[in-house]
Amino acid sequence: MASPATGLGEGLNSEAEPGPRPAPPVSVAAVLPAGGSGERMGGGTPKQFCDLSGRPLVSYTVQAMERVSWISDIIVVVSQENVEKMKYIINKFGHKKTTVVEGGMTRHRSIFNGLDIFVKSNNSSQLLKKPEVIIIHDAVRPFVEEDILFKVVMAAKEHGAAGAIRPLVSTVIASSADGCLDHSLDRAKYRASEMPQAFLFDIIHQAYQQCSDYDFDYGTECLHLALKYSKTNAKLIEGPPDLWKVTYKRDLYAADSLIKDAISQQLCIINNNINEDASQVGFLLHGTLKNHVKVIKSTSTSVSENDNHLQNILLEQCYNFVCINDDPNGLQETHQLLKILENRNASVLYSVVLISVHLAILENTFLSSAMQSLTKLAKEVKKKNILLYGFIVDYRKDNLKLQETIDLAGSLITALIRDRNPVFAGQILVA
Amino acid sequence: MASPATGLGEGLNSEAEPGPRPAPPVSVAAVLPAGGSGERMGGGTPKQFCDLSGRPLVSYTVQAMERVSWISDIIVVVSQENVEKMKYIINKFGHKKTTVVEGGMTRHRSIFNGLDIFVKSNNSSQLLKKPEVIIIHDAVRPFVEEDILFKVVMAAKEHGAAGAIRPLVSTVIASSADGCLDHSLDRAKYRASEMPQAFLFDIIHQAYQQCSDYDFDYGTECLHLALKYSKTNAKLIEGPPDLWKVTYKRDLYAADSLIKDAISQQLCIINNNINEDASQVGFLLHGTLKNHVKVIKSTSTSVSENDNHLQNILLEQCYNFVCINDDPNGLQETHQLLKILENRNASVLYSVVLISVHLAILENTFLSSAMQSLTKLAKEVKKKNILLYGFIVDYRKDNLKLQETIDLAGSLITALIRDRNPVFAGQILVA
Known part of the structure; x- marks a missing residue:
C-alpha cells in the first residue's frame, strides 16, 4: 500500500516526491460533496465532521486539495445546518481558496449546487471563475494524492470525463426476487468506481441541467450522468488503495492510524x-x-x-x-x-x-x-x-x-x- | 455498526447477548481457508499471520468459531510452508477442536482439501466425522458472530447453500476494451458476496469433485460452484458490517482498534x-x-x-x-x-x-x-x-x-x- 504521507502535506514525504509535477494545461477547480448524514456510522456526527487526531475529517480532504497548486478553487457543499460549522473549520485551520456552498437534499443535487457557483452568482459569494475541468471528490476520502488528481484531469481534458477505479474486493452478485443467488459477476470484468472524478465543466454541468428527478433523487454516480445525458464515455483510471471512502467506524480508526503514521x-x-x-x-x-x-x-x-x-x-x-x-x-x-x-x-x-x-x-x-x-x-x-x-x-x-x-x-x-x-x-x- | 465485542468471546458483552441461542438441528463443522499470500498488504507476512495486539489474526478467527458450541470441528487450511506455524499458533493459544490441513495452489483447491479431511483419511490425522452442514469462512474475517453463523447454517439446511451479503459501498462498473466506461450497475440490484457461507456438505463436496481446472484455478466464489455444478441457488443473508475482510494495512489498523475497544x-x-x-x-x-x-x-x-x-x-x-x-x-x-x-x-x-x-x-x-x-x-x-x-x-x-x-x-x-x-x-x- 502506498504511504499516505504525501496526501497529508507536500513536505511530509519530500524524499519520495518525484520532483515538482507539471500543472495540467487547463484551469481546474474542485467540488467536494460533504452533505452526507452518516447513517452508516450508526447515527451521530456525520463522518465528514468526525474528529481525527483533533481535526474534522473534511479538513484533511480540503488540505489534500489545497496543497495542489493548480487547483484554483475548492467548493465544499454541506447541508444547510452545517454551513456555519464548515466556515468555522475553514477559518480555524486556515484553509485557502475554499468556498462553502449549501447543498440540496441528495448527493446529485448537492454537486449541482456546487457546480452552479461557477455560473450563477448568489447572495453570499461572488461569481467564481468557471474552470475548464472540474474535479469531483468525496469529502470522506482524505488520502487523495496529486498524482491521481493530475491523471483524472488530463484524461477528462481528452475524453470529457474520467474517474478513478479499483479492483473489486468481494465478488458482486445479483439476487433473484426470492433472495437467492441469481448469478455472480466475473470479478475480472468489473471494477469499483471510486473518486476523484473529473469532467470538462460544460459536459457535467449540461448533464446535470438535463438530469431527471429520478436521477437527481436516486442516482449517485456522476460518470453515469455524463454517459446518459452527454454521451460521454468516461476514461477509467486505476487508482491507489488509499482512495477508499471512510464509511464505517472502523474506517475512522484506520484513517486515524494512517494520519499518525504519516506525521x-x-x-x-x-x-x-x-x-x-x-x-x-x-x-x-x-x-x-x-x-x-x-x-x-x-x-x-x-x-x-x-x-x-x-x-x-x-x-x-x-x-x-x-x-x-x-x-x-x-x-x-x-x-x-x-x-x-x-x-x-x-x-x-x-x-x-x-x-x-x-x-x-x-x-x-x-x-x-x-x-x-x-x-x-x-x-x-x-x-x-x-x-x-x-x-x-x-x-x-x-x-x-x-x-x-x-x-x-x-x-x-x-x-x-x-x-x-x-x-x-x-x-x-x-x- | 454492531459492537465487535461479542465476536471476541462470549463473556465480553454478556449483557448484550440475547440469552443462550439454540443449536441448529444439524451437525456443523467449519473450513477456514488461510492460504493467502498477502499480496495486497504489499508483500511480507501474509495477513492471516499479521500481529494484532500480540496474536496473529487467524487466531482471532479460530477463536470466533471455537466459542460456538455447536461447531464440532474447525479445519484451518494453510499453505505447506505454514503448517508448522499454524500448529504452533493452535497450541500456544490453546485452540480446541481445530485441525490444520495443507492447502493447494489456489483458494478453491485449498477449500477442497479442507473438505476432503472429512471423507478421506490421511497420514497426519484421523478421519473426522462428516458434518451435515459445512461452514466456509475466511481466516481474515475475525469479527464473525454466532448469530450470522446460525443464520447461514439454517438457510443452508433448507436451501442447500447460503451466504452472507452486504450492500455495495461503491458503484460497480463495466469497462469497454479501450478502458472507458461501458455501463454502471444499479447499486440497488447487486450485493457484495461476503463470508461466512454454509452448504449441505454433499452439495459443495460434489461441486468440487466436478469442478473444472479453470474454476479451480481462477474461481473464488463457492456459491458460484454450488450453482454451476450442483444446481443450487444459494440463499442470501444480509450480514452485519463487521464481516469485512482484512485486506489492506489500514484494515489491520482498524481490526486492532476494534479488538482494543472490545477488551x-x-x-x-x-x-x-x-x-x-x-x-x-x-x-x-x-x-x-x-x-x-x-x-x-x-x-x-x-x-x-x-x-x-x-x-x-x-x-x-x-x-x-x-x-x-x-x-x-x-x-x-x-x-x-x-x-x-x-x-x-x-x-x-x-x-x-x-x-x-x-x-x-x-x-x-x-x-x-x-x-x-x-x-x-x-x-x-x-x-x-x-x-x-x-x-x-x-x-x-x-x-x-x-x-x-x-x-x-x-x-x-x-x-x-x-x-x-x-x-x-x-x-x-x-x-
Whole structure:
C-alpha cells in the first residue's frame, strides 16, 4: 500500500516526491460533496465532521486539495445546518481558496449546487471563475494524492470525463426476487468506481441541467450522468488503495492510524552540547531513534529564533521534537523551542510532540520543582495543540547499562510520538 | 455498526447477548481457508499471520468459531510452508477442536482439501466425522458472530447453500476494451458476496469433485460452484458490517482498534479499604471510571485465591484491573492479584492491564524503593503478557483539588487500558 504521507502535506514525504509535477494545461477547480448524514456510522456526527487526531475529517480532504497548486478553487457543499460549522473549520485551520456552498437534499443535487457557483452568482459569494475541468471528490476520502488528481484531469481534458477505479474486493452478485443467488459477476470484468472524478465543466454541468428527478433523487454516480445525458464515455483510471471512502467506524480508526503514521515519520533532536553527559546521551539517542524514524535534524547549536536550520525544519512540517536539556532541573531549551513553535503556529494542522529529556540519577528526589513546572507548562501548551512530555534518562557511566537505557528510551520516545495521546501530556517517563 | 465485542468471546458483552441461542438441528463443522499470500498488504507476512495486539489474526478467527458450541470441528487450511506455524499458533493459544490441513495452489483447491479431511483419511490425522452442514469462512474475517453463523447454517439446511451479503459501498462498473466506461450497475440490484457461507456438505463436496481446472484455478466464489455444478441457488443473508475482510494495512489498523475497544470495555477495581484515604480514592475513582467503562466489580475485600467473586470476574473475561494499594510504598495487593492472574492463565488470549494505584504527597521523594520494585516487577510480568503500570495519586484532603485529581486519574487510567501499549509497562503515571 502506498504511504499516505504525501496526501497529508507536500513536505511530509519530500524524499519520495518525484520532483515538482507539471500543472495540467487547463484551469481546474474542485467540488467536494460533504452533505452526507452518516447513517452508516450508526447515527451521530456525520463522518465528514468526525474528529481525527483533533481535526474534522473534511479538513484533511480540503488540505489534500489545497496543497495542489493548480487547483484554483475548492467548493465544499454541506447541508444547510452545517454551513456555519464548515466556515468555522475553514477559518480555524486556515484553509485557502475554499468556498462553502449549501447543498440540496441528495448527493446529485448537492454537486449541482456546487457546480452552479461557477455560473450563477448568489447572495453570499461572488461569481467564481468557471474552470475548464472540474474535479469531483468525496469529502470522506482524505488520502487523495496529486498524482491521481493530475491523471483524472488530463484524461477528462481528452475524453470529457474520467474517474478513478479499483479492483473489486468481494465478488458482486445479483439476487433473484426470492433472495437467492441469481448469478455472480466475473470479478475480472468489473471494477469499483471510486473518486476523484473529473469532467470538462460544460459536459457535467449540461448533464446535470438535463438530469431527471429520478436521477437527481436516486442516482449517485456522476460518470453515469455524463454517459446518459452527454454521451460521454468516461476514461477509467486505476487508482491507489488509499482512495477508499471512510464509511464505517472502523474506517475512522484506520484513517486515524494512517494520519499518525504519516506525521510520526520524522523527528528533530535538539542537542545543545555544553554539558558532556547530555551531549553523549543526545548522540546515543540519535543512533537509536534512527532505527525507528527519520531523524531530519540534530542541531547542536543553541535554539534561537534566528536559527535558519530550525526554521527550515518547521517548514518541512516536522511535528516531533526531542529536546535534550543541559540542566537536569532546567527547562531553558524546552522553553525556547516552545516559543518558536508558538510563534510559527506550527501546531495548527497537527499536534506537535515535544519530549523534554533530562539526565538524572534516579535515587535522588525525582519530582523536583523543575519537573513540577514541566507538568504545569504541559497543561498550558496543550491548549495550543503542543503535547509536552517529560523524560528522565537514568544516566550512569556504565556503558552496558547506558546502552540498555538508551534502547528503552528510543522505544518509549517512538511510542510517544506515534500515539501522540493528549491525555499523557505532562507525564514524566523514565528510561 | 454492531459492537465487535461479542465476536471476541462470549463473556465480553454478556449483557448484550440475547440469552443462550439454540443449536441448529444439524451437525456443523467449519473450513477456514488461510492460504493467502498477502499480496495486497504489499508483500511480507501474509495477513492471516499479521500481529494484532500480540496474536496473529487467524487466531482471532479460530477463536470466533471455537466459542460456538455447536461447531464440532474447525479445519484451518494453510499453505505447506505454514503448517508448522499454524500448529504452533493452535497450541500456544490453546485452540480446541481445530485441525490444520495443507492447502493447494489456489483458494478453491485449498477449500477442497479442507473438505476432503472429512471423507478421506490421511497420514497426519484421523478421519473426522462428516458434518451435515459445512461452514466456509475466511481466516481474515475475525469479527464473525454466532448469530450470522446460525443464520447461514439454517438457510443452508433448507436451501442447500447460503451466504452472507452486504450492500455495495461503491458503484460497480463495466469497462469497454479501450478502458472507458461501458455501463454502471444499479447499486440497488447487486450485493457484495461476503463470508461466512454454509452448504449441505454433499452439495459443495460434489461441486468440487466436478469442478473444472479453470474454476479451480481462477474461481473464488463457492456459491458460484454450488450453482454451476450442483444446481443450487444459494440463499442470501444480509450480514452485519463487521464481516469485512482484512485486506489492506489500514484494515489491520482498524481490526486492532476494534479488538482494543472490545477488551477495554470493562474493568475491575480492587479496593482493599483498611486505610481510609485509600478507600476514599478507590470510591471516587469508581465514580469517575463508571463514565468511561463498565466497572464490573469493585471488591472491598482482601484479594485472595479463594475469592469466588474475583474468580468469576476472570471467568467473565475481564482484562483490566485497578488495584488500590493500602500502603503507599507497598505492592502487597498488586502481588496477590498478579499471582491469581498468573495461576488462571488469564493473559493467554489478550494482554491483561493492571494499574497499581498508590497515594502519595508529591513533594516527598518519588521513586522510592517500592516504585523501583514496581518497574522491575513490570518487566517480569510483561513476559507473561501482563502489563503493569504504576499510578500515583497526589492525595490532598482539599475536596476541590481532589476531584480534579480523580478526574485526571480517570482519563489516564482509561487511556492506559484502551492503548494497552506494552512499551509503557513499568512506567509510573501521576495524577
